[in-house]
Amino acid sequence: MSITILKGAIVSAPALGRLETTEGGYLVAENGKIAGVFPVLPERYAGAPVEDYGDALILQSLADLHLHAPQYPMLGMGMDLPLLDWLNAYTFPTEARFADPCYARTVYRQLARELIENGTTRVCMFSSLHREATLILMEELEKAGVTGYVGKVNMDRNAIPALQEETEESMRETLRWLEECQNFRLVKPILTPRFTPSCTNDLMAFLGKLAAERNLPIQSHLSENTGEIAWVKDLHPDCGQYWETYQKYGLWNNRTLMAHCVWSDQRERTAMRTAGVTVVHCADSNQNICSGTAPVRAMLNEGVNVALGSDIAGGDHLNMFDVVAASIRASKARRILDGWETDFLTVAEGWFLGTSAGAAFFEASPGFAPGNMLHAVVVDDGGLPQPHSLTPAERLERCVYRRQKNAVQAVWSEGKRVFSNT
Amino acid sequence: MSITILKGAIVSAPALGRLETTEGGYLVAENGKIAGVFPVLPERYAGAPVEDYGDALILQSLADLHLHAPQYPMLGMGMDLPLLDWLNAYTFPTEARFADPCYARTVYRQLARELIENGTTRVCMFSSLHREATLILMEELEKAGVTGYVGKVNMDRNAIPALQEETEESMRETLRWLEECQNFRLVKPILTPRFTPSCTNDLMAFLGKLAAERNLPIQSHLSENTGEIAWVKDLHPDCGQYWETYQKYGLWNNRTLMAHCVWSDQRERTAMRTAGVTVVHCADSNQNICSGTAPVRAMLNEGVNVALGSDIAGGDHLNMFDVVAASIRASKARRILDGWETDFLTVAEGWFLGTSAGAAFFEASPGFAPGNMLHAVVVDDGGLPQPHSLTPAERLERCVYRRQKNAVQAVWSEGKRVFSNT
Numbered sequence: 018m019s020i021t022i023l024k025g026a027i028v029s030a031p032a033l034g035r036l037e038t039t040e041g042g043y044l045v046a047e048n049g050k051i052a053g054v055f056p057v058l059p060e061r062y063a064g065a066p067v068e069d070y071g072d073a074l075i076l077q078s079l080a081d082l083h084l085h086a087p088q089y090p091m092l093g094m095g096m097d098l099p100l101l102d103w104l105n106a107y108t109f110p111t112e113a114r115f116a117d118p119c120y121a122r123t124v125y126r127q128l129a130r131e132l133i134e135n136g137t138t139r140v141c142m143f144s145s146l147h148r149e150a151t152l153i154l155m156e157e158l159e160k161a162g163v164t165g166y167v168g169k170v171n172m173d174r175n176a177i178p179a180l181q182e183e184t185e186e187s188m189r190e191t192l193r194w195l196e197e198c199q200n201f202r203l204v205k206p207i208l209t210p211r212f213t214p215s216c217t218n219d220l221m222a223f224l225g226k227l228a229a230e231r232n233l234p235i236q237s238h239l240s241e242n243t244g245e246i247a248w249v250k251d252l253h254p255d256c257g258q259y260w261e262t263y264q265k266y267g268l269w270n271n272r273t274l275m276a277h278c279v280w281s282d283q284r285e286r287t288a289m290r291t292a293g294v295t296v297v298h299c300a301d302s303n304q305n306i307c308s309g310t311a312p313v314r315a316m317l318n319e320g321v322n323v324a325l326g327s328d329i330a331g332g333d334h335l336n337m338f339d340v341v342a343a344s345i346r347a348s349k350a351r352r353i354l355d356g357w358e359t360d361f362l363t364v365a366e367g368w369f370l371g372t373s374a375g376a377a378f379f380e381a382s383p384g385f386a387p388g389n390m391l392h393a394v395v396v397d398d399g400g401l402p403q404p405h406s407l408t409p410a411e412r413l414e415r416c417v418y419r420r421q422k423n424a425v426q427a428v429w430s431e432g433k434r435v436f437s438n439t
Numbered sequence: 440m441s442i443t444i445l446k447g448a449i450v451s452a453p454a455l456g457r458l459e460t461t462e463g464g465y466l467v468a469e470n471g472k473i474a475g476v477f478p479v480l481p482e483r484y485a486g487a488p489v490e491d492y493g494d495a496l497i498l499q500s501l502a503d504l505h506l507h508a509p510q511y512p513m514l515g516m517g518m519d520l521p522l523l524d525w526l527n528a529y530t531f532p533t534e535a536r537f538a539d540p541c542y543a544r545t546v547y548r549q550l551a552r553e554l555i556e557n558g559t560t561r562v563c564m565f566s567s568l569h570r571e572a573t574l575i576l577m578e579e580l581e582k583a584g585v586t587g588y589v590g591k592v593n594m595d596r597n598a599i600p601a602l603q604e605e606t607e608e609s610m611r612e613t614l615r616w617l618e619e620c621q622n623f624r625l626v627k628p629i630l631t632p633r634f635t636p637s638c639t640n641d642l643m644a645f646l647g648k649l650a651a652e653r654n655l656p657i658q659s660h661l662s663e664n665t666g667e668i669a670w671v672k673d674l675h676p677d678c679g680q681y682w683e684t685y686q687k688y689g690l691w692n693n694r695t696l697m698a699h700c701v702w703s704d705q706r707e708r709t710a711m712r713t714a715g716v717t718v719v720h721c722a723d724s725n726q727n728i729c730s731g732t733a734p735v736r737a738m739l740n741e742g743v744n745v746a747l748g749s750d751i752a753g754g755d756h757l758n759m760f761d762v763v764a765a766s767i768r769a770s771k772a773r774r775i776l777d778g779w780e781t782d783f784l785t786v787a788e789g790w791f792l793g794t795s796a797g798a799a800f801f802e803a804s805p806g807f808a809p810g811n812m813l814h815a816v817v818v819d820d821g822g823l824p825q826p827h828s829l830t831p832a833e834r835l836e837r838c839v840y841r842r843q844k845n846a847v848q849a850v851w852s853e854g855k856r857v858f859s860n861t
Binding site: 114353361363417 | 511512513514515516517518519529532533536545546549723726727729731732755764767768771772774775776779783785786823824825826827829833836837839840841842844
């Protein structure tokens, strides 16, 4: 049996709004699976090697549950443009380049490395519609130590010619991709209709059937902006609300991720809670594209599952520490919008959403719970000035708000060390 | 005569919303003063050494017109607390530590270095009320190459005992500080009544008289939140609006900076424009503390001077590239709040506010205008993936949105190179 023991100031998020801290504690994993967090090393581990990180913080690593891998090269560009111009000038041409496997290899290798270096070890990603590039993405993620789900995008209507499939072709390529990605260990397939306007009813029905037959998870977009909602209404006059266009085809269950949900009202939120759908809140993107500000506090109060996504390149931060901070800030903007009637997200709440809530989609228990695979990031904040002696919670807050050069010391993913800056 | 020639992709902001770009251009300074930007090196400079930065961007350096130096150690902490609790738990105890010159020296040296490394070469700063620590701050800034104004804070009411002066003491210490800081070359004094509730009428009158007699600039806070505005109204029932409490004492003119102005209505904004007061917009801080979102677009449309401030530690980004991005994002939040009636700030507009608009307070002309002292930052973005061949404007946008490790290659301040990462 292999034993991993990390020593440091351990902070975890066992519940929404609650932090558990153990200074000078031991985080122990057996064969990559967490055995526990201990203030004193139990007798049975005596003699096992300890990775002593001194006073550094040992945190749960982060989960990014919505991002578009092929938009990575255009991260932070075109943010002044209205949505349609942005898609035409940047998104579509950039995504179309992933027909070239060499370009895909170079970009995806860099993306995977940047994710790991920033402590993101779990993802749910949109690839492009290209089967080959999607397999390359999965390969590069797995090599770098990123775990999670990747989806070959399906779109057989309302796109540009270079980025649109025939319906049959989309189905066939999806099946072939599913065959070809069976050997990945850490990165698994997720069905990915881009969003209702991009998929014909036949394609939606096919994907819903496939999800049921093969027990596959599903990711898509929902209620991002008001124009989109009106468009969906036109396309599906039989559906009362946007979410019903997914439900109708078997794409609405407890393995479904829906990005954005900015305009989801009480009824749509109730449908999420009832089905166990997870909302992926993408604060940066929603603000950059002027979509609005999602009612995250209402969702949490109502018991809807909420996790966070960077949504690059609508979002401009790949680093999930930044995304947590952006989510907290957006909740404050929402509070101002609501006339101070709703509460903002606290740091502990934002941190839970960026870690435990995301990990829950992968069936991990919250915090460093025994039985979870070890996913952790070690952060050294020793270079910063101290106003007073800080608690681990204060130090965590500072990590969320203040990106520090070379602060990430090591990253553990699925039980293995995948990054070390020494 | 000393000649400085920087070669690279030169981008400047000569007017609000306009970028001027010269790829492979030459930025020339004579004795530290800009002679011009040239696509081809003029004959008269033949033989002079050229600092060739290849394809790197050569940008104007940034100006941070509102920040609290003694709050630097608490940057990114206490952001969940309501304003008063935040002040009591973090701000006041931290500021009180600057009675200790050794602590001040250590912290201010690090602050000055971090400013320069991030390309901020001009500042208007609040120190604490401590005369000695204020001189240390000025010394450390000057040594690092940061230029601008620093103010010893005046506060003789409504503070905690450790952070309050007697009225006479405040006046005496201010005069002594002004004597003692005469020999600084790059960092000059600015009168700094903390804000109306912290200063008795006698102190305000004294400061106004001093400003006039010695031709000193002034900085303070204005209309940050609604509770504060009501408080000022109670303290000065004779004044129709908050700004009049400054005007009444001669603290409202074209050398006045007013931070925040979140709730400044049309009448207050007209008073700013008429007097030539400069608003310092602090987007991060206003959102973090739930103050609101300042009507920056209205101010610009009306011809009010607006510059940007990090406002650490209410703001959580010291890096002004981040502050520019935060200001753009806040303008989009404001747009959502206004029902999409107002325009957001474009990247070119945000960049102008963070560079040329701030430099204007120091009487520099916009952009790399001939006659300006050379203030520049060289940024290498070569490590990022390319979706297509990028224009300098696209590359600037990416620098604003996407902080890149070790991207700042060199910084020039007041004609001298003050940082180089090679």
